[in-house]
Amino acid sequence: MHGFGGQRPWKGVSTVLAPLLDHPDDGGPDLTPIQCAALLPRLREIAEQPQEGSVSPLLQRHIDDARRLTAVVQLCVEKDVGLLFG
Numbered sequence: 110m111h112g113f114g115g116q117r118p119w120k121g122v123s124t125v126l127a128p129l130l131d132h133p134d135d136g137g138p139d140l141t142p143i144q145c146a147a148l149l150p151r152l153r154e155i156a157e158q159p160q161e162g163s164v165s166p167l168l169q170r171h172i173d174d175a176r177r178l179t180a181v182v183q184l185c186v187e188k189d190v191g192l193l194f195g
Contacts, residue, residue, distance in 0.1 A: 125151050132194060139191030145182045152179045 110117050110130075119131035128144050140148070156175040164172070185192045 142189045145185040
């Protein structure tokens, strides 16, 4: 993917997470509450995936980060505010 060392453009990706994955880390436009609402079900699905056996500390950190992001996106939807990047 562009931005991750690859050649594939983000426009060719079909996922509800594309607005999040193709967003600059430091700035750029906010994600709208409507975009946040579209992201939320898939984010929840990822964050709530059951993990079998022991989980490495790095994987656990990623799971925790996904859960925090899900909570923030949920709050953006509830408060009808955009998700700010900065």
